[in-house]
Amino acid sequence: MRALLWNGHHNFYNQEANESLWRAHGAASKLINDYPGIDKGLLLVGPVGSGKTHLAVAILRGLMEKGVPCLFYESGSLLKKIQDSYNPISKTSESRVLAPVYETEVLALDELGATIPTDWVRDMLYQIINTRYNEKKLTIFTTNYGDEVSTERFDEEADLIKQVKSTRKQSNLREKWTLNERIGVALRSRLYEMCVKVEITGEDYRRRLDKRRFDGNYRTESR
Numbered sequence: 001m002r003a004l005l006w007n008g009h010h011n012f013y014n015q016e017a018n019e020s021l022w023r024a025h026g027a028a029s030k031l032i033n034d035y036p037g038i039d040k041g042l043l044l045v046g047p048v049g050s051g052k053t054h055l056a057v058a059i060l061r062g063l064m065e066k067g068v069p070c071l072f073y074e075s076g077s078l079l080k081k082i083q084d085s086y087n088p089i090s091k092t093s094e095s096r097v098l099a100p101v102y103e104t105e106v107l108a109l110d111e112l113g114a115t116i117p118t119d120w121v122r123d124m125l126y127q128i129i130n131t132r133y134n135e136k137k138l139t140i141f142t143t144n145y146g147d148e149v150s151t152e153r154f155d156e157e158a159d160l161i162k163q164v165k166s167t168r169k170q171s172n173l174r175e176k177w178t179l180n181e182r183i184g185v186a187l188r189s190r191l192y193e194m195c196v197k198v199e200i201t202g203e204d205y206r207r208r209l210d211k212r213r214f215d216g217n218y219r220t221e222s223r
């Protein structure tokens with residue numbers, strides 16, 4: 001955990017981290033230290049580039065160093081893999097894909113809600129997360145979607161968003177959706193019980209990195 005958090009980016013936490021990032025870092029360290037004596041995972045919520053995936057990976061690395069079996073999946077690729085393994089004759093997806101997701105002791109599911117929420121997507125996410133919920137298994141989620149819409153939304157805009165089919169265009173509109181709308185109310189409700197929500201605010205770290213390159217300080221960041 002320590003290595004991943006500091007390696008090559010030693011300024012990030014000690015000089016530039018805002019309060020929400022420090023809180024998230026604290027929650028991540030506590031999870032690693034206290035595991036297995038904890039009963040809730042984390043729901044890391046924040047805008048693009050705020051460091052959610054980085055933190056989720058750092059948590060898994062910290063747990064793996066303690067010998068805990070962990071699995072990381074970006075939720076879109078997991079859903080794609082499940083879809084690709086679907087067998088129209090048996091009408092099931094191969095358990096080869098799903099079994100480890102159900103069984104691993106700790107799962108990190110990155111970018112929850114990023115896939116366009118069709119009925120199949122919602123059902124599949126529900127099935128996966130509900131299975132882990134029933135078995136009281138620890139899951140760490142990251143998402144761009146919060147519980148409140150951050151900008152005012154008018155009905156006209158809502159219709160427009162529903163018509164947007166491409167993920168790229170949707171991602172420009174992501175602040176207009178809530179997590180409830182992306183994953184369904186039943187699933188969001190389970191997440192309250194499964195996870196502590198940790199919100200990260202602040203500027204896109206990728207953009208900061210780019211600015212520093214422009215300012216000629218690239219060496220500090222690329223070490």
Ligand SMILES: Nc1ncnc2c1ncn2[C@@H]1O[C@H](COP(=O)(O)OP(=O)(O)OP(=O)(O)O)[C@@H](O)[C@H]1O
Binds near residue numbers: 048
């Ligand atoms: N604590 C950190 N120390 C060093 N680099 C970091 C840290 N947190 C994030 N970064 C770097 O900042 C960039 C953005 O972080 P990350 O991918 O975790 O963002 P994200 O919140 O998951 O964004 P998105 O919502 O787009 O998935 C990455 O290149 C990552 O390696």
Ligand SMILES: [Mg+2]
Binds near residue numbers: 052053110111142
């Ligand atoms: Mg990410």
